[in-house]
Amino acid sequence: MKRLLLFLLLASLPVMAQTDRGTITGTVTDPSGRRVVNADVLIRSNATGVETPVKTNNAGVYTATSLSTGDYDVSVEADGFASLRFEHVGLDVGQVRTLDAKLSVTGGSVQVNVRADSGLSKSSIEIGGVINGRQAQDLPLNGRSYVGLVSLAPGMIDSGTGTQQDVRAAGLSDEDNTWHLDGVDNSGINHQYQKVDLHLQVSTEAIAEFRANGVAYSADQGGSVGGQIEIVSKSGGDVYHGAAWEFIRNNVFDASPWNAQGTLPALRLNNFGANIGGPIVKKKLFFFANYEALRQNLNQTLSGTVPSTAYRAQVAAEQPVLAPLINAFPIGLVPVAGSVDQMTWYGSGPEVTHEDSGLVRADYHINDRMNAFVRFNTDHYTETAPDTFTPSTAFNDLNTPNATIGIQNTFTPTFLNDARYGFDRAEFAQGQDTPFLFALQIAPFTGIDTPSGSVRNDNSFTGIDDATLLRGRHTIKMGITVRRVQENKASPNTPDETISYQGPEQKGTPDDFLKNLIDSDSYAGAVPVTGQRLTEYFGYVLDQFKLGSTLNLNVGLRYENFGVDHEVLGRGLNVDPINCPNVVCPSNIPWYYQSNLEFSPRVGVIWSPAIFNGKTVFRSGFGIYDGFGQFGGLGQPIGNLATKYTLTQAQAPGFGYPVPSGLGVATHSNSPAGASIHRKITSVNEWTLSVQQEVARQTIAQVAYFGTRATHVFSSITLNGIINQATNARTYAGYSTIPYQNSSADAYTHALQASIQRNFSTGWMLSANYEWSHSIDDGGIGGGEADTPQNNNCLACERSSSDQDVRSYFRMSTIYQLPFGRGRAFLNNSSRITDLFLGGWQLSGIASARSGLPVNITMSRSATALPDEINKGQRPNRVPGVPLYPSHKTTQEWLNANALTTPASGTWGNLGRNAVRAPGIWQIDPALTKRFALTERVGLNFRAEAFNVLNRAQYGTPASTFGSGTYGLITKAYSTNATGTGTPRELQFSLKAEF
Incomplete structure (x- = not known):
């Protein structure tokens, strides 16, 4: 009973940063560089059509967190300025995507389309990377196990034949890695890796994408000293696919x-x-x-x-x-x-x-x-x-x-x-x-x-x-x-x-x-x-x-x-x-x-x-x-x-x-x-x-x-x-x-x-x-x-x-x-x-x-x-x-x-x-x-x-x-x-x- 009460207490605390999701943030400014307050930012998922509206605060900063990974359109509007739109903004697992918007003054409702950058890491210093679902499904994998792709991320290596026991980061042990699926434990428990060479523990066809961070990740990741592997399962969209x-x-x-x-x-x-x-x-x-x-x-x-x-x-x-x-x-x-x-x-x-x-x-x-x-x-x-x-x-x-x-x-x-x-x-x-x-x-x-x-x-x-x-x-x-x-x-x-x-x-x-x-x-x-x-x-x-x-x-x-x-x-x-x-x-x-x-x-x-x-x-x-x-x-x-x-x-x-x-x-x-x-x-x-x-x-x-x-x-x-x-x-x-x-x-x-x-x-x-x-x-x-x-x-x-x-x-x-x-x-x-x-x-x-x-x-x-x-x-x-x-x-x-x-x-x-x-x-x-x-x-x-x-x-x-x-x-x-x-x-x- 005490453990149940403890869990309910923790679940009620205002305490973030699910690394299996992503964040879009940025600063909205006018042509002179001053920050625009109360600008409306609308983030729309192109897969589901779900819209997430946010506003800039008194510092001109907006943040939308706990977003599912995928492709988004982001529009920014403010009184007296032309609308600005970022199209096909990719959001990866664990990524903090920075989209700064510089609005131009206009007398009408002109919309300006701009290209987002390539996803430079402007909020963290980790050595790691994302493997997306397209790679998991289209790259040749001998055994069809997603683990064979982990070492494609910077900072990760495969010292063997491509099993979980062979994945290493920063010269440390295979027991020092953390394996998560949708943000929760997906390890072998007795060992961090699974005791046999599972191919399908998560099918490559069921993976939206995953991130592998090997070195210098932020304080929201841990539990071990080695690599942090965060897998995100696929979710359905607004159109049937099979x-x-x-x-x-x-x-x-x-x-x-x-x-x-x-x-x-x-x-x-x-x-x-x-x-x-x-x-x-x-x-x-x-x-x-x-x-x-x-x-x-x-x-x-x-x-x-x-x-x-x-x-x-x-x-x-x-x-x-x-x-x-x-x-x-x-x-x-x-x-x-x-x-x-x-x-x-x-x-x-x-x-x-x-x-x-x-x-x-x-x-x-x-x-x-x-x-x-x-x-x-x-x-x-x-x-x-x-x-x-x-x-x-x-x-x-x-x-x-x-x-x-x-x-x-x-x-x-x-x-x-x-x-x-x-x-x-x-x-x-x-x-x-x-x-x-x-x-x-x-x-x-x-x-x-x-x-x-x-x-x-x-x-x-x-x-x-x-x-x-x-x-x-x-x-x-x-x-x-x-x-x-x-x-x-x-x-x-x-x-x-x-x-x-x-x-x-x-x-x-x-x-x-x-x-x-x-x-x-x-x-x-x-x-x-x-x-x-x-x-x-x-x-x-x-x-x-x-x-x-x-x-x-x-x-x-x-x-x-x-x-x-x-x-x-x-x-x-x-x-x-x-x-x-x-x-x-x-x-x-x-x-x-x-x-x-x-x-x-x-x-x-x-x-x-x-x-x-x-x-x-x-x-x-x-x-x-x-x-x-x-x-x-x-x-x-x-x-x-x-x-x-x-x-x-x-x-x-x-x-x-x-x-x-x-x-x-x-x-x-x-x-x-x-x-x-x-x-x-x-x-x-x-x-x-x-x-x-x-x-x-x-x-x-x-x-x-x-x-x-x-x-x-x-x-x-x-x-x-x-x-x-x-x-x-x-x-x-x-x-x-x-x-x-x-x-x-x-x-x-x-x-x-x-x-x-x-x-x-x-x-x-x-x-x-x-x-x-x-x-x-x-x-x-x-x-x-x-x-x-x-x-x-x-x-x-x-x-x-x-x-x-x-x-x-x-x-x-x-x-x-x-x-x-x-x-x-x-x-x-x-x-x-x-x-x-x-x-x-x-x-x-x-x-x-x-x-x-x-x-x-x-x-x-x-x-x-x-x-x-x-x-x-x-x-x-x-x-x-x-x-x-x-x-x-x-x-x-x-x-x-x-x-x-x-x-x-x-x-x-x-x-x-x-x-x-x-x-x-x-x-x-x-x-x-x-x-x-x-x-x-x-x-x-x-x-x-x-x-x-x-x-x-x-x-x-x-x-x-x-x-x-x-x-x-x-x-x-x-x-x-x-x-x-x-x-x-x-x-x-x-x-x-x-x-």
């Missing part, structure tokens, strides 16, 4: 994957759907409905390193008890060069994906002062796929219902309010069918997975109230958000165990597998269904202050309280060896202490000098951004409810397979998950300087610099190593190693960004971005991502280029209507036959290129060879004067093994983290569309798309385990997926009927 479509893929149209040994995986992919929208009551009530489905059957290409026949025979002869383990590997096909014990196996297995999504939305224009909408969407995803080796099978099921309701009120011409309530849910189940009840790792062979899985039903409830208050030259915005998160899960839902051996041909390491000496046995028991709960409170105040006709300030302060995670029934075992004297914290101590002082100031200065006629804008500013990263990562005490141990030869000398029951507990090898009760909120300082220039009609160029410094970044180390190898003593007696999460890492990024954006209103859309950047950290990227250091007492020794340091990144997209045929510049009066062949053609495409990501060279060492016997992230020694790369890099020798050696026993390697890089990738994806006009309004579109049309071989990451027989080899293609970035050449065809 479409039905199908996209098809088939392996007969595709090239073979690189290094697939001549095989071409069988593929059948069908992507089909329909939508319809229009008025229920003209200019009052509108609706939109969408359904889309994906059916994919892929005979997935598989490969791995497996034991040779000779090695199998040796194991069977010397250790018969291990025969079932070694025989679980499939028979290899190709010998590994220089190895008698390893072979490469190639195979395939069926991967079946079904996905069904739907969205419905209704918008109600109640009156000139009030608008309301309601929207519901869902996506149900099921997948079965081979797990490492056939016939092992894995499955993933995910259902993501999401809903919101919103009301916008204009109480007075100077006070506006926008309130909404949203619900997000992730129903997830995952598991594997594997040969053993445990995972098996025998270095250097490919590991066999564990059958353990998880189930979860996670929810978030978001209440938002935002308001705008106009006072003279000030547009003051205020807002409050309350987000309640529930995570109901059992993870793992069956015991999760990993048995690890040191196998054959590891330089400087004995073959412990042949001796049946297990290097480590890590066990985590099943966890019952538990319920994590967290409530977040966000608030902000923002002033967009017009200092003069050419100078604006954007000054804001944001407050963020991320709450304290806890279990609804008080369950959980809180472990913090550093801050709790008995390792396990008393039950009265929270999982972590709350920080209540997260105030984040942000300031921006925007100058548009009169000498450049409003076509040049200089922008600069600074801001502080706070975030708590991955929500699921806060719940280590839940995992400690089950038995956990890490058993090594130090605890039980000579133990092997099968592991005696109860040995882990009996030898005091308890290994709980620890986390600091004094963990800090990640804080990121960001600063930027940029210049925007209107270089042609509807064309804006930008050059920008930005820098970031992140402190209190997520870190992960391992405590309780051996402190006396003679006695096997540890710091915390009675425990084995303790994985420990803290916030002690730091990260830096500096970047130069350049872009050019051209609006489609001219018949040619162009978007091109280039970013040169360098990201440095000491192992922690942010969110829930961190590398385990090789020496847990020297986090500074890990300082290097970040795992996600994309040094050069380029992405371009274009849509071009060929100017031939009816309704276009040439052959406008052509016959139907001529138009059938020459008219209605459109070219579109995406080109992308990026440099290779860093690769961390590691090696497998026996735990007893290390000073603390913590065998994680170990690196070799560098041979002075010998280059890490061969003189001529090939896929057969990308790295130089002669540049490294095995460290002496009792020492750590001196090679730095992320010392080498993988190959870069680039590709071109064109599309050709032909529209066949059946009637004035009805048409049929045929489209052919080619992904990686030049069939450039996209190489994967080189094997980076020094001492293995495959070190330095690239054996896998960049992507083995059927969709996304980095595939071989693939063709897709579609047919779409629309009216």
Whole structure:
């Protein structure tokens, strides 16, 4: 009841700036530059016909906020002046569109039509951009997921194959992004991204547009330190529109994957759907409905390193008890060069994906002062796929219902309010069918997975109230958000165990597998269904202050309280060896202490000098951004409810397979998950300087610099190593190693960004971005991502280029209507036959290129060879004067093994983290569309798309385990997926009927 009263109270507060909508503002002046008071400004939507009237205040300023995105006509009238009209003013999501009107004196009712500028950003300093619905629907997307378009926005990058997990901003984690749909939470809840590669969580056909801001956004955005992705669903208009479509893929149209040994995986992919929208009551009530489905059957290409026949025979002869383990590997096909014990196996297995999504939305224009909408969407995803080796099978099921309701009120011409309530849910189940009840790792062979899985039903409830208050030259915005998160899960839902051996041909390491000496046995028991709960409170105040006709300030302060995670029934075992004297914290101590002082100031200065006629804008500013990263990562005490141990030869000398029951507990090898009760909120300082220039009609160029410094970044180390190898003593007696999460890492990024954006209103859309950047950290990227250091007492020794340091990144997209045929510049009066062949053609495409990501060279060492016997992230020694790369890099020798050696026993390697890089990738994806006009309004579109049309071989990451027989080899293609970035050449065809 208290929570309900709190929400109702917040909903009643006059508190604005829904970032899923837009604002049109400006100053009205007379010919001498004096401000015109009480001028009438009428803003009319060309899609719905809905009109929004406003007046200028005593400072001659007008503002209309909480406007739906789209195309508008804006007229300005005042007594004694000629009317002025801006036609086809585009308003994007989150945009503050500045339209200053200079009226001329006239004795009659003359109307003057003027062209609005190209949408220069004159009220904010963010590095970001808008992807409109035309791009989402007309650009070639391998997989038809809008996420593949996010990195078209300046400041955003895709470091992988185009999934949510690959989207990055300012060198930060994928867990640091905020995903919103119509202004409310649309994340994966446990993670910020969805746990599987959803294609249709929001169909591209149901997106009006979306904005992705990467750096230096205003105080009305936050909740995380990374990118802010705001998606707006389509709404119906005053005219009925609809479409039905199908996209098809088939392996007969595709090239073979690189290094697939001549095989071409069988593929059948069908992507089909329909939508319809229009008025229920003209200019009052509108609706939109969408359904889309994906059916994919892929005979997935598989490969791995497996034991040779000779090695199998040796194991069977010397250790018969291990025969079932070694025989679980499939028979290899190709010998590994220089190895008698390893072979490469190639195979395939069926991967079946079904996905069904739907969205419905209704918008109600109640009156000139009030608008309301309601929207519901869902996506149900099921997948079965081979797990490492056939016939092992894995499955993933995910259902993501999401809903919101919103009301916008204009109480007075100077006070506006926008309130909404949203619900997000992730129903997830995952598991594997594997040969053993445990995972098996025998270095250097490919590991066999564990059958353990998880189930979860996670929810978030978001209440938002935002308001705008106009006072003279000030547009003051205020807002409050309350987000309640529930995570109901059992993870793992069956015991999760990993048995690890040191196998054959590891330089400087004995073959412990042949001796049946297990290097480590890590066990985590099943966890019952538990319920994590967290409530977040966000608030902000923002002033967009017009200092003069050419100078604006954007000054804001944001407050963020991320709450304290806890279990609804008080369950959980809180472990913090550093801050709790008995390792396990008393039950009265929270999982972590709350920080209540997260105030984040942000300031921006925007100058548009009169000498450049409003076509040049200089922008600069600074801001502080706070975030708590991955929500699921806060719940280590839940995992400690089950038995956990890490058993090594130090605890039980000579133990092997099968592991005696109860040995882990009996030898005091308890290994709980620890986390600091004094963990800090990640804080990121960001600063930027940029210049925007209107270089042609509807064309804006930008050059920008930005820098970031992140402190209190997520870190992960391992405590309780051996402190006396003679006695096997540890710091915390009675425990084995303790994985420990803290916030002690730091990260830096500096970047130069350049872009050019051209609006489609001219018949040619162009978007091109280039970013040169360098990201440095000491192992922690942010969110829930961190590398385990090789020496847990020297986090500074890990300082290097970040795992996600994309040094050069380029992405371009274009849509071009060929100017031939009816309704276009040439052959406008052509016959139907001529138009059938020459008219209605459109070219579109995406080109992308990026440099290779860093690769961390590691090696497998026996735990007893290390000073603390913590065998994680170990690196070799560098041979002075010998280059890490061969003189001529090939896929057969990308790295130089002669540049490294095995460290002496009792020492750590001196090679730095992320010392080498993988190959870069680039590709071109064109599309050709032909529209066949059946009637004035009805048409049929045929489209052919080619992904990686030049069939450039996209190489994967080189094997980076020094001492293995495959070190330095690239054996896998960049992507083995059927969709996304980095595939071989693939063709897709579609047919779409629309009216």
